[in-house]
Amino acid sequence: MELILNILGAIATIVLAFTVGMSYGGIVRKITARVHNRMGPPWYQNFIDAFKLAGKTTAINHGIMQHFGPAFIMVSSIVSLMIVPVLNGGGWFENLNFGGDLIFLLYIMVFGPLGMALGAGQTGNPNSAIGITRGLSQMVGFEIPWVMALVALMVQFDTTSIVDIMRIQNESGTWMMFSSPFAFIAAVMAMLGMFRYSPFDIVGAPTELASGPVSENGGKYLLTMMSSGSIFAFVKLTLYVDLFMGGADNLIILVLKTFALYMIPVLYGIVSPRYRTEQSIRFFWGWPTFFGLLAILYAVFV
């Protein structure tokens, strides 16, 4: 019985993440349009796109890895969703919250991109490979400030468990973003790269690389990548809320907090041009790393 309930809870979490992630995607398109002084598509546009992609034929493949690539990235998204606590106290969305810690999460989160890189590699399109080398290089860039922020958190709370970090924040009543501001700044700057909005969107530059890694994937492949991307966006936002904003007590607060956070990369992206890869790497190793160092010093000495 308990097993069935657990499975139901897991499915509910996935549905929630999918819905929220896809809606956010649509809302972002709407907001971008409003900033451009356009009407923009309706907020549910991404659902329509997904539904259409599901109905599209997938007539060709370039080999077995192209099938496994989207599966890899979906697995990575779902497993990291299972580990990240959605709400304070777990409840329906508890899943595997106690099974892993921050370091485990860091590694499982790169499982997907690497799998997708393999899938895109097999298509043989040179543009895909170029996009992937850019993506992986950029990842090395933003992981440094991100890990520095996480290390600062671990030092400050003396634990690597996400659940414990949330509990301590709730007990003390101070959000991490106020008690450890430098870590928050470093993490948010890393987040700009993580979401791949401008200025860090050279990975899938549409006209230069023909959308890069996904250039050979249409139909169901694209659908899987799109939905896992939405789930992944939700996971990342929830993780940030858990770590820096004390988690959420119910779904409404969660949506408000994640949406507020999400606006940072989105709004920064709308008004930004595009960096070259080495420029973006150097950006991440500049101020964000400095703030990361400050965060660690702050956590050690204060």
Added chain:
Amino acid sequence: MINDKNSQKIVDILQNWARKHSLFVLAYGTGCGAIEIPPTMTSRYDAERFGIRGAATPRQADVLLITGYLTTKTLKRVIRVYEQMQDPKYVIGFGSCTINGGMYYDSYNTIKVLDKYLPVDVYINGCMPRPESVISGIVKLQSLIAEGKANGAAKYKENLDWYRANQKKIIPNWVMPEYNW
């Protein structure tokens, strides 16, 4: 369950509705008409409110937008791009040149009637057609999709021999992979 006729109809209606509202457009802009696409997509006319979005590669695209005249050399590439697109797919002929050659009616190296080589679903008349007419053409395509009448791809598959014969007349050294999906 899906084989049931009525439920298939419902699925079709839903699918057509989704297709209609989510058109990924691959603009094949070799002709002069390509200059009309940016204003169509950006703030002034904003085609995105109809769910229209640019696609970077034929694998992801639904609509092939052929902007203006095609030369005998570019025709081969257009055919290749069309054949790489996945079903369901549509073609929009843009500008007078795709209908009857337009101002190039007596040119030796342009394609006069596009319909002989690719199944065009919707034509947009004009030289140049303004963004308003582009949008009206897209709306027309949407209504055709909703009615289930935008079946150019099926027509192409049916009459592949006829299309191939026409294409080979223009392109002498025909080296292309088979088209069989």
Added chain:
Amino acid sequence: MEMIYLILVLFLGGAVLTWLLGKISPIIRDILFISSVIIPTVLFFMNVEVGHDVSFQVLGYKLSWGISYLAYLFSYIVLGLGSLASVYAVAAMKGKKNLGFFYSNFILSIMSMMGILLSRDLISFFIFWEIMTWSSYLMVVFRGKDVQKVGIKYFVFSAIGAYAMLMAIVIVNSLTNSLLISDLVSSFGSFSLSMKWLIPLLLLIGFAVKSAMMPLHVWAPGAYSNSPMAFTSMFSGALSKMGVYGMIIVMVSLVSYIPNGFWLKETIAWLGGITAVGGTLWAVAQDDAKKLLAYSSVAQLGYIIVGIGIGTPLAMLSALFMAVMHAIFKGNLFLVVGAIERQTGTSNLTEVSGLIRKMPWTFISALFSIIALAGIPPLGGFVGKWMLYESLIGSNHYLLVIVVFFSSTAAFLYSYKFLFGFFLGQEEKEWSHIKEAPAMMVVPMMILAVATFVLGTFPGLVLNPIDNGLQELGFASTQGRYWEMSALFNEWGNQVMLQPLVYAIIAVFLFFAAFLTIKGFKHTRYVTTKDISSSGEVPKEHENLTFSQNFFQPFLRAVEPFMKRRIDTYYSGIGNGLEAIFDFTRRIYTGNGQTYALYAVIFIVVLLMFKNALFGL
């Protein structure tokens, strides 16, 4: 006969017999080779018990052989990898010249490694260490004269290490009048302070050379990439672990007792971290798969050295676990490169591409090893990395965490480059005739690939022997505190449940793979990699669209400032300087009798001049 003697004699006799009888016919040679590796291996695991040792007198010195728990753990690596690599070597080296020589060297190196593990006294340790150096040197120069330079580099560094070690042994002997390791450890506390620093430092130089620690690593890339791949698998997987083995004993049994020895440990840990970063960055820049893996080995050993340098129980656990894992996955990756080189004739990542459909089994084993190397969770590499991070944070090495993490993230770059370069990308016509490697090569690779998975799910299988070894070194038992069969706990009691997570990952993965495959694969047809969307163009058969040149150019541009300084240039500066001095010295010998007479006169004059100062008259 004593079993320990018998095993070493069997190895030695096998080496000689393989060389001599192997000249009769290749089949006898192959059978002799495999059996003289496998039979002692089986005998060892069946009959030798930990704690049992034998001793004998040579020239009045008591020498002793036996096996400890720690050595037993390393003997898994040596003998396990050794038997798999020997089966592989028979198929891989087929038709090469000088095979008897290769095989007997192969057996000799296994014997010497076992000898090192069995030695309980310093002098037999040193002798076996030298046999190991010699046999591996002969393997490095196996290909002939064009690799002499690499071989000499390796030999010079090994000699430096060996002489440092020999000096330490002589000092120890003069101080304690005994060569037993146990005597050294027990009387170490009574040495004077300078000896307390000198002896471990000299020993560490010897071990650091073999484990390729910065700045003594420069021999490694050349030596690893130039010896035959069947042996490099051993070289990088097992032989370098001998340095780790020695280092662990020195760090735990000696350095811990130095007053302020803490700083030495810190230095070693930081050197390990720098090794990891440098090795990784250079690995990303390589185009030859062998060189890439060689630099990657340097980097991976860097992590292990970090763990040893930190020296907390969890860090030691992680270092030993990573040593086992590194032997498995890096051993396997070198075997993969060997298989590809045998089938295609090149190991250059910019030349070969699209082998996935031609060599699927090789691809699968490479994929498993790469995932383990990158430290991604379901496989074993993650377990070691996790423990390393936890121990680093737990022991307040916050900057070292960042350094190690940077190197481990940048490792994704070369991991992907390796997989993409060989297996993915455009399938070129040039390689359309390639077939899968023979079964004798594929089976060892697959066994190693499965091992990465098993150790990822059940790390307890290896953590158990490691724990025994650590207890022997004087650590408290970590059992139950840090790990169980499938769960890991850190010092704060947080846990990572490996088994359920692995099953969850597999279940979800299978679900999606099935969804995409069954739904998709039936209705899709395979198209070649030439059928891609490239602006409506149809690429011709001969048009090479593979993207492999300057693969990580943007990344390398970003890290350019770090990579400008190479330690190699300093060494070659020293080398050139020495050469100039020697060259000058050589000019003394002019070959003219009168000059020599002049030298004699000058010498006598000088002697007379300094007579008073010299003889105190």
